[in-house]
Amino acid sequence: MTDAPLLTARGLAKYYGHRLGCRDVDLTLHEGEVLAIVGESGSGKSTLLGLLSTELAPSAGSVTYRMRDGATRDLASLSEAERRLLLRTDWGFVRQHAEQGLRMAVSAGGNVGERLMAVGWRHYENIRSEATDWLSRVEIAAERIDDDPRTFSGGMRQRLQIARNLVTRPRLVFMDEPTSGLDVSVQARLLDLIRQLVEEFGLAVVIVTHDLAVARLLSHRIMVMKSGRVIEQGLTDQVLDDPREPYTQLLVSSVLAA
Amino acid sequence: MPTTAQALPAAQESCAGSRLGAPATPSLVRDTQDLLLRVENLAKSFTLHLRGGLTLPVVSGVTFDVHAGECVALGGPSGAGKSSILKMVYGNYRIDTGSVRIADGDAFAEVADAAPRQMLALRRARVGYVSQFLRVIPRVPTLDVVAAPLRAEGVDEETAKARAGTLLARLNLPERLWSLPPATFSGGEQQRVNVARGFIGSQPLLLLDEPTASLDAANRQVVIDLIREKKAAGVGLLGIFHDAETREAVADRVVDVTRFEA
Numbered sequence: 421m422t423d424a425p426l427l428t429a430r431g432l433a434k435y436y437g438h439r440l441g442c443r444d445v446d447l448t449l450h451e452g453e454v455l456a457i458v459g460e461s462g463s464g465k466s467t468l469l470g471l472l473s474t475e476l477a478p479s480a481g482s483v484t485y486r487m488r489d490g491a492t493r494d495l496a497s498l499s500e501a502e503r504r505l506l507l508r509t510d511w512g513f514v515r516q517h518a519e520q521g522l523r524m525a526v527s528a529g530g531n532v533g534e535r536l537m538a539v540g541w542r543h544y545e546n547i548r549s550e551a552t553d554w555l556s557r558v559e560i561a562a563e564r565i566d567d568d569p570r571t572f573s574g575g576m577r578q579r580l581q582i583a584r585n586l587v588t589r590p591r592l593v594f595m596d597e598p599t600s601g602l603d604v605s606v607q608a609r610l611l612d613l614i615r616q617l618v619e620e621f622g623l624a625v626v627i628v629t630h631d632l633a634v635a636r637l638l639s640h641r642i643m644v645m646k647s648g649r650v651i652e653q654g655l656t657d658q659v660l661d662d663p664r665e666p667y668t669q670l671l672v673s674s675v676l677a678a
Numbered sequence: 679m680p681t682t683a684q685a686l687p688a689a690q691e692s693c694a695g696s697r698l699g700a701p702a703t704p705s706l707v708r709d710t711q712d713l714l715l716r717v718e719n720l721a722k723s724f725t726l727h728l729r730g731g732l733t734l735p736v737v738s739g740v741t742f743d744v745h746a747g748e749c750v751a752l753g754g755p756s757g758a759g760k761s762s763i764l765k766m767v768y769g770n771y772r773i774d775t776g777s778v779r780i781a782d783g784d785a786f787a788e789v790a791d792a793a794p795r796q797m798l799a800l801r802r803a804r805v806g807y808v809s810q811f812l813r814v815i816p817r818v819p820t821l822d823v824v825a826a827p828l829r830a831e832g833v834d835e836e837t838a839k840a841r842a843g844t845l846l847a848r849l850n851l852p853e854r855l856w857s858l859p860p861a862t863f864s865g866g867e868q869q870r871v872n873v874a875r876g877f878i879g880s881q882p883l884l885l886l887d888e889p890t891a892s893l894d895a896a897n898r899q900v901v902i903d904l905i906r907e908k909k910a911a912g913v914g915l916l917g918i919f920h921d922a923e924t925r926e927a928v929a930d931r932v933v934d935v936t937r938f939e940a
Contacts, residue, residue, distance in 0.1 A: 450795060608816040615815070637815070641794045655769060655794040662771045666727035673728060 424486055425450050426592060426624050427472065432481035434467050440648040441467035445481070447643065447650075451591060452622040456639035456656065458629060458671070464648040465628045466596060472626060473513060473594045474503055488591075508538045512585030512593035516600060518577035522569050522584065528555060529565040531584045539588050554583040558613060575606035579613065586617060595627040599634055611637055632675050636660055644668045712746035713781060714883045714914035715767065720776035722762055723940060735940030736762045740776065742933045744883065749905060749915040749928045754935035760918045763935065764885050767916065768807045769797040780804050780883060802830050805883045808876030810891060812860060812868040820846070820863075820871055821856040827879040838878075845874040849900050865892045877904050884908060886917035890924050902927045 425448040434441035442464030449455055457465045470476035472483055474495050483495045488510055498506065507513070515521035522531050532551040533541075541547050552562050558579035560572075569577050578598060585593060598614065599607045615638055618625055629635055635642050635656060643653040644665065652665045663669045720740035726732045737759035744750050752760040765771040767778050769789050779786035782804055787796065801807070806827070815823065824842035829835065846856060849870040855863065860871045869892045876884065886905075890898045898921070905928045908915060919925035925932070 453795065612815065612817045640798055655797055657770050658772060658794075661765070662724075664725075664772065669727050 424492070426486050427626075428484045428492075429472060430482050432468070432471055432483065433479045434464075434471055434476060435479045440464070441476075441479075442471070442645070442648040443480075445471075445650055449592075449624050449626065451624050453641065454618060454623075454625040454627065454639040456627050456629060456635035456642045457645060458632060458635050458642060459645035460630060460671075463645040465645045467648075468645070469594055469596055469626060469628045473511070474498075474507075485592075508535060509588050510590050510592065512588075512590040514578070514581050514585055514593060514595040514598045516597035518569065518574070518581050521581045522577065524570050525568055527566045527568050528560065528572070528580055531569065531580060532587050535584055535588050550587065551583075554587050555580075557617075558583045559609075573606075574602050575610060578602065578610055582614065582617065586621065586623075589621065590623070592624045592626075595625060595629075597629055598627070600629070600631065614638060632660060632671065644671070712912075713743055714746055715744040715781070715916065716777070716779045716786070717742050717763070717767065718777045718779075720763065720766060720778060720938075721774050721940065722759070722766060722771065723774060737935065737938040738940040740935075740938045744914040744916050746882065746912045746914050747909050748930045749909055749917060751925050751929035751932045752916065752918050752935050753925075753932040758935040759938065759940075760935050761887055764807070764887055764916065764918065768801070768805060768885055770807075801881075802827075804881055805885065806876055806879045806881040807885045808873055808887060808889045810869075810887050812872040812875075815859070816861065817859055819857045820851070820860050823860060823871060824874045824878055827875060831880065841878055842874065845878055846870070848904075849874055850897060866894065866897070869893060870897060873901055873904070877908070882913055884913055884915045886915060886919075888918050888920055890919070890921055898924060 427449040429445055429447045432445040433443040445468055447455070457468060459465045467476065471478050474483070477496075484492050485495055485506070486492045487506075495503070513521065523534070526534070529548060529551040532554050533547040536547050536550060541550075548565075552565055555562060555565060560576060560579055560583070564572075569580055572580065595614075599610050602610065611634060617623070618638070625638070627634070627638060639656045641654065642656045642659045643650050644659065644667065645651065646667045652659060652663065652668045659668065660672055663672050718741050721738035723733050723735040726734065740763055742750065752763060754760060762771055766773050767780075767789065769792060773790040776790065778789040780789060780800055782800065787800055787804070789797065789800070792800065821839055821842050824846060825835070825838035828838035828841060843856065847853070851867060851870050851874075855867065860868050863871065869889075873889050876886070876889070890901050893901065902924060905915060915928075917929070919929065
């Protein structure tokens with residue numbers, strides 16, 4: 421267990437004009453740790469994910485990341501080229517709407533291979549065989565490799581997004597409601613797949629979800645957000661089984677058997 | 679070898695309950711060297727904000743020790759707070775006040791203020807838990823569910839699965855079920871999966887929440903044997919056993935929880 425955290429946020433805040441996105445957020449994330457951020461729509465959880473992943477610029481505070489070379493960098497100090505390299509290699513981002521995370525007019529194999537080319541793979545046969553391998557890991561039949569994701573079901577698109585993100589062996593993956601909008605049985609399959617891959621690769625994950633059952637199944641730690649602030653956090657089973665804050669008690673009691 | 683363990687005051691045992699039966703061996707020398715768990719002045723209440731802030735006191739002043747090689751039973755009627763005490767020791771419930779220290783190498787880890795990462799590390803290496811109900815993970819085969827704690831300790835997959843199979847066979851779970859996820863199993867079958875998952879690890883402290891609740895006599899006996907083997911191996915156990923026969927068969931002493939009524 422390395423003691424230096426992978427990702428650290430201090431005093432993070434975001435305002436959209438006068439409207440609060442989130443404020444006063446501190447967090448650390450270590451390798452192999454899965455952190456769930458839960459809360460209702462408008463609680464600031466997606467804003468926080470945007471800040472951590474550098475998609476949004478903070479109004480205050482900082483985010484630092486321990487790069488593959490061991491150096492801890494303030495993400496605001498990265499050049500645009502460094503930031504994009506990080507996003508394409510050491511990070512992944514699995515989005516709620518697959519069409520935002522995939523290139524819909526490019527074949528399934530191309531979607532996976534594209535990230536490999538971004539990190540310097542050049543040999544077509546190697547790229548194709550690695551892509552095929554990843555499609556099978558996410559349970560997509562090899563004969564669909566040349567089909568484009570517009571012909572895929574919602575669950576398949578999400579699995580393809582996961583393959584596209586994990587093919588470069590990132591250390592940190594952001595996930596924004598990766599299972600919502602899917603049928604329950606499709607959700608269960610996807611969750612189980614994510615759980616296996618997270619374990620196998622020792623991924624650090626920040627997952628935003630409004631679904632406490634998803635948080636329970638996947639995460640080690642949980643942060644509960646309300647009105648832009650973190651109101652309660654801790655070990656996932658402790659926060660869900662012994663919630664302290666009124667709002668967390670309401671969330672937990674509103675679920676049928678989380 | 680100066681250790682935190684030695685720095686702790688001698689066991690107070692202010693609440694040591696009645697001794698049950700005669701242990702097979704004379705009582706161990708209870709110096710702090712074999713102290714695995716020290717619970718001191720533990721208190722817990724629940725505040726129900728959705729019920730107008732109603733406060734439900736559960737326990738207070740809970741104090742007892744568990745040493746290597748002994749099985750301590752928490753006694754008292756339903757609602758006395760036995761499960762809550764187990765859950766606090768495991769870090770599943772918050773600790774309002776008081777202290778839960780778990781032996782961790784040469785030192786003791788304080789559960790009351792353990793960071794989530796530290797608590798998870800303690801669960802992997804120091805304290806195991808057999809809950810009453812199996813929280814099923816969809817699509818994961820039973821053999822993998824049982825082998826998981828050993829895998830987390832770093833044991834290779836083949837060895838872990840072999841050990842899982844041995845335990846499941848002892849618990850009379852038919853081999854044809856091993857490759858299936860336990861979600862659709864009967865209550866008794868799930869309980870045995872749960873027991874196997876709890877007993878497979880090598881944590882020196884094991885918490886048992888009614889491990890024999892939905893088992894028939896033959897399987898209850900298997901669990902009694904497993905507990906005795908853990909004791910012989912120097913593991914300390916803290917358990918809730920509603921079934922008096924099981925309790926008398928395994929417990930060295932009973933800590934009466936009603937004396938800690940809040």
